[in-house]
Amino acid sequence: xxxxxxxxxxxxxxxxxxxxxICAEYGVNVVEVTQSILQDMFCMIMLxxxxxATIPFTEFSERTKKMGEEHSLVVHVMxxxxxxxxxxx
Amino acid sequence: xxxxxxxxxxINMIQEENLDIRTITMGISLxxxxxxxxxxxxxxxxxKICRKAENLVKTGEDIEKEYGIxxxxxxxSVTPIAMVSAASGGNPVKYAKILDKAAKEVGVNFLGGYSAxxxxxFAVGDERLIRSIPEALAVTDRICSxxxxxxxxxGINMDAVRLMGEVVKQSAELTKDKxxxxxxxxxxxCNAPDDxxxxxxAFHGAGEPDCVINVGVSGPGVVRTAVSKIPNADITEVADxxxxxxxxxxxxxxLVAKEASKRLGVPFGIVDLSLAPTPAVGDSVxxxxxxxxxxxxxxxxxTACLALLNDxxxxxxxxxxxxxxxxxxxxxxxxxxxxxxxAARKQVLSIEKLEAMTAxxxxxxxxxxxxxxxxxxxxAAIIADEAAIGMVNSKTTAVRVIPAIGKKDxxxxxxxxxxxxxxxxxxxxxxxxxxxxxxxxxxxxxxSLKN
Numbered sequence: 001x002x003x004x005x006x007x008x009x010x011x012x013x014x015x016x017x018x019x020x021x022i023c024a025e026y027g028v029n030v031v032e033v034t035q036s037i038l039q040d041m042f043c044m045i046m047l048x049x050x051x052x053a054t055i056p057f058t059e060f061s062e063r064t065k066k067m068g069e070e071h072s073l074v075v076h077v078m079x080x081x082x083x084x085x086x087x088x089x
Numbered sequence: 090x091x092x093x094x095x096x097x098x099x100i101n102m103i104q105e106e107n108l109d110i111r112t113i114t115m116g117i118s119l120x121x122x123x124x125x126x127x128x129x130x131x132x133x134x135x136x137k138i139c140r141k142a143e144n145l146v147k148t149g150e151d152i153e154k155e156y157g158i159x160x161x162x163x164x165x166s167v168t169p170i171a172m173v174s175a176a177s178g179g180n181p182v183k184y185a186k187i188l189d190k191a192a193k194e195v196g197v198n199f200l201g202g203y204s205a206x207x208x209x210x211f212a213v214g215d216e217r218l219i220r221s222i223p224e225a226l227a228v229t230d231r232i233c234s235x236x237x238x239x240x241x242x243x244g245i246n247m248d249a250v251r252l253m254g255e256v257v258k259q260s261a262e263l264t265k266d267k268x269x270x271x272x273x274x275x276x277x278x279c280n281a282p283d284d285x286x287x288x289x290x291a292f293h294g295a296g297e298p299d300c301v302i303n304v305g306v307s308g309p310g311v312v313r314t315a316v317s318k319i320p321n322a323d324i325t326e327v328a329d330x331x332x333x334x335x336x337x338x339x340x341x342x343x344l345v346a347k348e349a350s351k352r353l354g355v356p357f358g359i360v361d362l363s364l365a366p367t368p369a370v371g372d373s374v375x376x377x378x379x380x381x382x383x384x385x386x387x388x389x390x391x392t393a394c395l396a397l398l399n400d401x402x403x404x405x406x407x408x409x410x411x412x413x414x415x416x417x418x419x420x421x422x423x424x425x426x427x428x429x430x431x432a433a434r435k436q437v438l439s440i441e442k443l444e445a446m447t448a449x450x451x452x453x454x455x456x457x458x459x460x461x462x463x464x465x466x467x468x469a470a471i472i473a474d475e476a477a478i479g480m481v482n483s484k485t486t487a488v489r490v491i492p493a494i495g496k497k498d499x500x501x502x503x504x505x506x507x508x509x510x511x512x513x514x515x516x517x518x519x520x521x522x523x524x525x526x527x528x529x530x531x532x533x534x535x536x537s538l539k540n
Contacts, residue, residue: 078157086099
């Protein structure tokens with residue numbers, strides 16, 4: 001199963017490292033990353049594979065979101081299917 | 090990978106525009122629970138609901154977390170209790186209490202189906218159940234009730250209409266100290282759908298499978314934002330935009346419905362393509378109409394805008410889901426829609442205009458507070474008018490009016506939560522008493538020679 005992480009917030013050092021760090025910690029594989037910086041807003045989208053994750057997806061999602069909040073970032077971790085079903089016929 | 094813009098659009102819809110799945114409703118048939126002994130019947134009902142819906146709330150919460158889409162309500166609809174109580178006899182309130190207990194046990198916030206279908210006449214148990222509705226709604230917390238009093242194929246049962254006028258009034262009187270919750274959980278239908286997932290009118294029709302999952306989507310805020318992005322477009326483009334948006338919203342509903350059905354091992358029934366507003370800012374159907382170019386909902390042009398909206402939502406949604414059903418359309422509950430509340434306060438929106446609007450959208454006169462001294466025959470006549478619109482136009486219409494005991498028009502009542510606030514609307518006091526007292530049936534309308 002694949003999921004998508006989106007991170008939005010003020011740009012600062014180490015965002016990518018933090019998010020990919022938490023992925024590595026729980027055995028989540030990062031498949032693809034795109035990121036852009038508009039003025040000083042950071043926006044990153046990460047496609048992840050959670051087949052070999054060490055914790056359930058919902059728990060991973062909560063921990064990642066919580067970590068985002070601690071660093072003033074808005075983080076969403078969602079199942080890939082929601083985007084596929086909405087934007088592809 | 091999916092387009093970045095698409096991903097951000099979805100997240101924005103959920104975060105900023107209140108997109109949500111309004112309800113996952115499990116329909117459960119209770120036909121096999123009926124017994125000639127009412128206590129046995131009740132025990133079987135309790136067991137069956139607890140068994141079938143044991144994981145409903147948890148599954149809903151899991152899907153919510155995994156997919157990141159809020160699922161506001163998890164609910165249950167059951168076979169109209171009049172059918173079950175016909176077999177057992179006895180006081181039907183006993184069923185209401187056991188259903189309430191089962192709803193609390195499995196953790197759903199509403200359970201619908203304290204209902205009777207009497208469009209052509211009363212069968213055994215129907216009248217007894219209808220007369221028990223005010224008490225049943227007063228002594229329970231989570232039970233919703235509905236009565237179907239007319240249909241395009243059978244006409245309108247005017248004896249039932251008269252009775253429902255009295256029941257609505259009594260229901261308000263019995264719950265006047267409990268925030269008038271009675272009438273806010275009671276819907277009188279014409280052409281009631283068997284698979285409606287939305288409360289208070291949900292019940293599990295007799296032709297439905299043993300257990301089924303129906304999903305109701307929502308998203309007035311998303312539609313409004315989409316329309317606001319094309320301020321100078323012509324109305325064709327507005328309709329196309331609504332269609333595209335409805336498609337996206339419904340795909341989400343279809344996904345959740347399929348997933349819930351798979352996880353619970355229960356067949357998928359339908360997705361109800363409705364725009365269901367809430368009192369939250371940015372979640373209003375009236376604001377969509379205003380975005381189309383009306384100064385205020387209720388102005389001349391409202392019916393035309395609503396007709397366009399309702400039709401475009403269905404056209405967009407139908408392709409997005411494999412099975413569509415329920416009420417499917419735009420809801421116009423006054424107290425639950427911030428824009429409607431404002432329009433009613435300004436007296437731009439009247440009950441007469443709302444009646445006209447119900448001819449082109451789903452449901453009907455919904456969550457409208459009327460003066461507490463409105464006679465029961467006037468309420469019955471409101472029901473008859475609304476049912477006539479549904480009967481002639483082959484569509485569902487309903488009435489959920491709240492007689493605000495002890496208050497007059499111009500005042501306001503607050504229901505709290507999803508039910509919102511409602512200014513009390515003026516109702517014509519000219520008496521229809523003689524018409525209502527006649528009873529009998531309005532014959533079913535002709536289905537040809539349509540003009």
